[in-house]
Amino acid sequence: MTTTDTPTDPIDVASRRHFFKRAAALSGAASLAAFAPLRLSAAEAWPAFDETADLVVIGTGAAGSAAAARASELGLSVIVLEKLRTTGGSTAVCNGGFAICGTDLQKAAGIDDSPELFEKELLAMGKVNDPELVRTYVTACLPVYEWAKSLGVEFGAPTTGAGMSVPRQHMTKTSQMLKVFQDLARSKGAVFHLNTAAERLVTNAAGRVVGVTARSGKKTRTYGAKRGVVIAAGGWARGEDLLRRFSPAAEKALKLGGLGNTGDGSKMAWALGADLLDVSYTKATYGFNPKTKTSAFVMYQGAVIVNKEGLRFADESRPYKELGEIVMTQPDGIGYQVYDAAVHEEAQKDPLAKTDRLKAAGELHSADTLEALAEKIGVPPKALAETVAAYNRGIVSGADAFGRSSLSAGGGKPLPIERPPFYAFAATACLLSTYCGPKIDAHARVRTVFDEPIPGLFAAGEGTGGFHGAAYMSGTSVGKAVIFGKIAAESVAAEKA
Template sequence: MHAKDLTRRTLFKRTAAVSAMAGFMPLVADAKDAAAFDVETDVVVIGTGAAGSSAAARAAELGLKVVVLEKMRVAGGSTAVCNGGFCICGTDLQEKAGIKDSPELFERELLAMGKVNDPALVRTFVTKCLDTYHWAKGLGVEFGAPTTGAGMSVPRQHMTKTSQMLGVFHDLIRAKGGEIRMNTAARRLITDADGKVIGVEAAAGKKALRIRAKKGVVIAAGGWARSEDLLRRFTPAAEKALKLGGLGNTGDGTKMAWALGADLLDVSYTKATYGFNPKTQTSAFVMYNGAVIVNKKGERFADESRPYKELGELVMQEPDGIGYQVYDAAIHAEAQKDPLAKTDYLKKNGELFEADTLEALAGKIGVPADALVRTVKAYNEGLAKGADAFGRTSLSAGGGKPQPITKAPFYAFAATACLLSTYCGPKIDTEARVVNIFGEVIPGLWAAGEGTGGFHGAAYMSGTSVGKAVIFGKIAAESIAKA
C-alpha cells in the first residue's frame, strides 16, 4: 500500500490492532448513542496531580462540566510527595529579593539543559509562567520565596506546599459543580469511527463505567516510575534506583495515548535524581551550596554543579550507587537556609555525620581517610587555581562561586539516586493537544504533566515539573474551551 492510500481510519485500525497486545486497544462507540454511556460530561480529566487538578479547575472556572478520575484512594500522585518547587520568572517575590531574571534567560537555560527539548514548548512555558502564577495566586495558592536549584543561574524556584495548592484546585472544581471520582481507574479511551476521542472507559472497583466527554479528554495520569515493564522497555538503568514516585504512576495514561498512535518523546532520557539518603529516603542537595561528592573510595567522580539527573546517572555507576556529600561548617550554615538543602531530618535520624577533622569524618562514613583528605585538598587547590579537576566553576548552572572546604566541623551524609518521576511520554503541542507519530493532532485528546514528552528533553531543571504540570494543565483546559 502506498503512503497516500493510508487513510486516517486505516491507520487507526492498524494502531488499534497492535495496541490490543498491551490491553489498551481503544474502544469504538457512536457518540450519538446515549445508551452507550453511563455518564455524560464536557471534559474528563484523568489524574488528580498538579496537571489534572489545574486542568479541571480551569475548565470548571470556564463553565465546563468536569469529571476527574483518580484510581487511587488518595489524591495527588507524584505532586503530593514532591518538594513543591515551581519555576517562574519575573515575580514580585523575585523583585522583592533583588533577583534579576528574564524570560530570555530562563528560556536559554531550559534549552541548554534539555538539549533536545521542543523550543516551542519551552517558549510557551517561559511566556505563560507568570500569568499562571498570578492565576494560581489569585485562587489562593501560596508561594514562598524563590530559591535556586539544578540548571538555574538565579533563584526562580518558588516553593509551594503541594497539599495546599491541590486543595485550592479541588475546592474550585467542586465549587463549580465538578466531580472528583476516587478509586476510579481509567482503562481505555473511547473513540468514534473516525478516531476522535469521545470518552473514557473506567473501573470503579469491579464496576465498569463509560463516560462520554463531549468536549475532550485530558490525560494527566503521571509517568511510569512504578512500571517495571516500561522501565525495562525504555530505561533499564533506572530500575536499580530508589522508587518514591506516586504509587499510581504505572504508565496507564501513556499506554492509552500510545494505543492511538501518540508519538512518545524523551523516553530514553529517564534518569533518577541524585541526593536521596538511602535510609531516610529524604533529599538534601547540599552540593548546590558547595559540597563535594565522593564515592566509597573517598574520590570525587563529577562536577557537582551538574543537574541532579545527570549526577543520578553517574552515581549509579559508583560502588553501591552511593555518593557522600562532604562539606564544612561555612557551607553547612548556608545550606540550612535553603529549604532544599536543610539536613535537620538527616541529623534527627542519625544520618548526618559530623567531625572536627576530615580523618575522623572519613572514619564515621567508612571511606579511606587518606583518600578523603587528598580529595578535599586537591579540590581546594583546584579552586584556588581556577582549574578544578572536574571543571567545576559554579554552584549550579553558572550561578554562585564554590568555596574551599576548610572550616571545622566537617559534615557528610550518604546519598543515592531516586526515581521520583519519568518526565516523558506522549508528545503534545503548545495547546497541550496530543500529537501522533506523523505530527498530526489526535482529535479530542489533550495531555499535561509528568507523563508528557518534549518539554524537558535530556535533563531537568528544578521546579519545572510542577510548573509544567500547572501551566500545561491550564493551557489544556483553555484549548478545550475554545475548541
C-alpha cells in the same frame, strides 16, 4: 454538572449491551493491548455513557487539578477520575518547587531574571527539548503564577536549584495548592471519582476521543467527554514494564513516585498512535539518603561528592538528573556529600538543602577533621583528606579536576572546604518521576507519530514528552503540570461540544 445526559441519537438496548460487553472484555487484557482504544461503529457514535461531561480529566496531581479548576472556572462540566483512594499523585510527594521568572517575590529579593534567560537555560539543559513548548512555558509562567495566587495558592521566596543561574524556584506546599484547585473545581460542580482507574479511551467512527472506560473495584464504568479528555495520569516511575523497555538503568534506583504512576495514560495515548518523546532520557535524581529516603541538595551550596573510596567522580554543579545517572555507576550507587561549617550554614537557609531530617535520623555525620569524618562514614581517611585538599587547590586556582566553576548552572562561586566541623551524609539516586511520554503541542493537544493532533485528546504534566528533553531544571515539573494543565482546559473549552 451533568452525569446522565441522554445520547443525542437513541441507542437501542442491543447496542448498549454490546458497548458494555466490549468494554468489560477489553479491560481484562494484559500489556499494551490492555490499553487499546474502544472504537465505536457509526451506529455507536454516541453511546449511553454512565456519566457525561464536557471534559473528563484522568489524574488528580498538579496537572489534573489545575485543568479541572480552570475548566470549571470557564463554565465546563467536569468529571475527574483518580486511580487511587487519595488525590495528588506524584505532586503530593514532591518538594513543591515551581520555576517562574519575573515574579514580585524575585523583585523583592533583588533577583534579576527574565523570560529570555529562563528560555536560554531550559534549552541548554534539555538539549533536544521542543523550543515551542519551552517558549510557551517561559511566557505563560508569570500569568499562571498570578492566576494561581489569585485563587489562594501560596508561594514562598525563590530559591536556586539544578540548571538555573539565578533563584527562580518558588516553593509551594503541594497539599495546599492541590486543595485550592480541587476545592474550586468542586465548588463549580466538578465530580471526582476516586478508586477509579481509567483503562481505555473511547473513540468514535471518525477517530475522535469521546470518552473513557474505567474500572472501579470489579465494575467497569464509562464516562463521556463532549469536548475532550485530558490525560494527567503521571509518568511510569512505578511501571516496571516501561522502565525495563525504555530505561533499564533507572530500575536500580530508589522509587518514591506516586503509587499509581505505572504509565496508564501514556499507554492509552500510545495505543492511539501518539508519539512518545524523551523516553530514553529517564534518569533518577541524585541527593536522596537511602535510609530516610529524604533529599538534601547540599552540592549546590558547595559540597563535594565522593564515592565509597573517598574519591570525587563528577562536577557537582551538574543537574541532579545527570548526577543521578553517574552515581549509579559508583560502588553501591552511593555518593557522600562532604562539606564544611561554612557550607552547612548556607545550606540551612535553603529548604532544598536543609539537613534537619537527616540529623534527626542519625544520618548526618560530623567531625572536627576530615580523617575522623571518613571513619564515621566508612571511607578511607587518607583518600578523603587528599580528595578535599586537591579540590581546594583546584577551586582556588580555577582549574578543578572535574571542571567545577560554579555552584549550579553557572551561578555562585564554590569555596574551599576548610572550616571545621566537617559534615557528610550518604546519598543515592531516586526515581521520583519519568518526565516523558506522549508528545503535546503548545495547546496541550496530543500528537501522533506523524505530528497530527489526535482529535479530542489533550495531556499535561509529568506524563508528557518534549518539554524537558535530556535533563530537568528544578521546579519545572510542578510548573509544567500547572501551566499545561491550565492550557489544556482552555484548549478543551475552545472545542465545540
